[in-house]
Amino acid sequence: EKGGYDHFMLKEIYEQPSVIKDTYRGRLLADKGIVRLGGLEDHIKRFTNANRIIIVACGTSWHAGLVAEYVFEDLVRIPVEVEYASEFRYRNPIITEKDVVIAISQSGETADTLAAIKLAKQKGAFVYGVCNVVGSTISRETHSGTYTHAGPEIGVASTKAFTTQITVLTMMALRLAKSKGTLSQSDYMLHLRELDMIPGKVEEALQSDEKIKEIAKVFKDAANFLYLGRGYNFPVALEGALKLKEISYIHAEGYPAAEMKHGPIALIDEQMPVVVIAINNNHYEKVVSNIQEIKSRAGKIIAVVSEGDTTVKEMADYVMEVPVTPETLSPLVTTIPLQLLSYHIAVMLGRDVDQPRNLAKSVTVE
Numbered sequence: 001e002k003g004g005y006d007h008f009m010l011k012e013i014y015e016q017p018s019v020i021k022d023t024y025r026g027r028l029l030a031d032k033g034i035v036r037l038g039g040l041e042d043h044i045k046r047f048t049n050a051n052r053i054i055i056v057a058c059g060t061s062w063h064a065g066l067v068a069e070y071v072f073e074d075l076v077r078i079p080v081e082v083e084y085a086s087e088f089r090y091r092n093p094i095i096t097e098k099d100v101v102i103a104i105s106q107s108g109e110t111a112d113t114l115a116a117i118k119l120a121k122q123k124g125a126f127v128y129g130v131c132n133v134v135g136s137t138i139s140r141e142t143h144s145g146t147y148t149h150a151g152p153e154i155g156v157a158s159t160k161a162f163t164t165q166i167t168v169l170t171m172m173a174l175r176l177a178k179s180k181g182t183l184s185q186s187d188y189m190l191h192l193r194e195l196d197m198i199p200g201k202v203e204e205a206l207q208s209d210e211k212i213k214e215i216a217k218v219f220k221d222a223a224n225f226l227y228l229g230r231g232y233n234f235p236v237a238l239e240g241a242l243k244l245k246e247i248s249y250i251h252a253e254g255y256p257a258a259e260m261k262h263g264p265i266a267l268i269d270e271q272m273p274v275v276v277i278a279i280n281n282n283h284y285e286k287v288v289s290n291i292q293e294i295k296s297r298a299g300k301i302i303a304v305v306s307e308g309d310t311t312v313k314e315m316a317d318y319v320m321e322v323p324v325t326p327e328t329l330s331p332l333v334t335t336i337p338l339q340l341l342s343y344h345i346a347v348m349l350g351r352d353v354d355q356p357r358n359l360a361k362s363v364t365v366e
């Protein structure tokens with residue numbers, strides 16, 4: 001049932017090109033300029049008239065929410081807040097009927113996320129679910145929603161659930177941008193076509209697997225890792241660090257690259273591997289100078305770079321290449337090498353990759 005793979009996690013990483021396609025099948029018709037989500041069509045006005053969108057989730061789903069914050073604010077121009085469900089539910093949050101809450105959950109059973117939904121409903125907000133498990137509690141408790149259609153995710157570490165959540169949230173943003181008129185027709189069409197190309201680009205990113213395995217060999221015994229990214233790829237850095245922690249038990253932290261000099265740079269020495277997402281986008285020059293700061297303190301750089309990159313390639317100790325996409329869609333590809341890096345390190349350390357210690361696939365108690 002692992003389809004020839006050693007672990008469910010690896011199978012699920014490799015399934016991403018096809019499940020991302022399943023996620024948008026019948027919903028994204030790039031040539032016709034159509035994005036259509038059954039659960040959203042009747043509620044477009046609720047979103048476009050909302051004062052703000054509040055996203056509630058936990059763990060990896062919370063990271064997908066952070067990516068969505070960048071996508072929604074950028075493309076739809078609606079203010080977005082992203083909250084850990086556990087914090088939101090207990091801090092007497094300000095919620096009104098003018099708010100829309102999006103709850104993201106792979107399992108659809110996470111206790112804190114469910115409680116946050118109930119609270120938001122009590123306060124009159126409209127609650128939209130993005131779940132993977134069909135018929136799950138959260139999918140039933142929300143007013144409407146969209147399934148990710150990633151298929152069963154068995155590995156405890158979330159992989160394909162994350163990329164398909166981002167796919168759904170990006171489609172929602174594009175649909176709303178179309179109604180709200182916040183994207184030019186050409187940008188809208190470009191995004192649809194580029195989203196349609198993502199499965200192929202994820203496939204390409206997976207082809208670096210052997211190379212990533214070599215990098216894993218070099219760093220498997222490190223005691224700590226830092227992950228850095230900016231903009232759309234800041235949440236990807238958080239997610240990369242979480243993946244490493246949970247399956248390899250190596251301590252890892254994700255940071256927005258510019259925060260380094262506000263503290264974490266004190267940690268850098270020749271023992272510290274720093275994974276930097278340094279794709280060729282708006283922040284490229286700034287990330288390059290962040291890399292220089294780390295290099296000058298002898299930190300080891302493992303960089304995720306765009307195909308054809310030369311500048312970072314010369315500076316970094318190791319690189320993992322990903323195809324070029326619009327920045328908005330880049331988390332869908334930059335995540336891939338980080339998943340593989342964690343996987344290989346965990347396997348080399350003899351960890352139980354699919355069933356890491358102390359973790360459960362769905363957290364139904366708070």
Ligand code: F6R
Pocket residue numbers: 058059060061062104105106107108109110113156157158159242246361362363
């Ligand atoms: C990370 C992981 C957890 C879950 C979190 C939320 O790999 O699996 O952090 O993402 O427990 O779970 P769902 O999405 O089921 O609500």
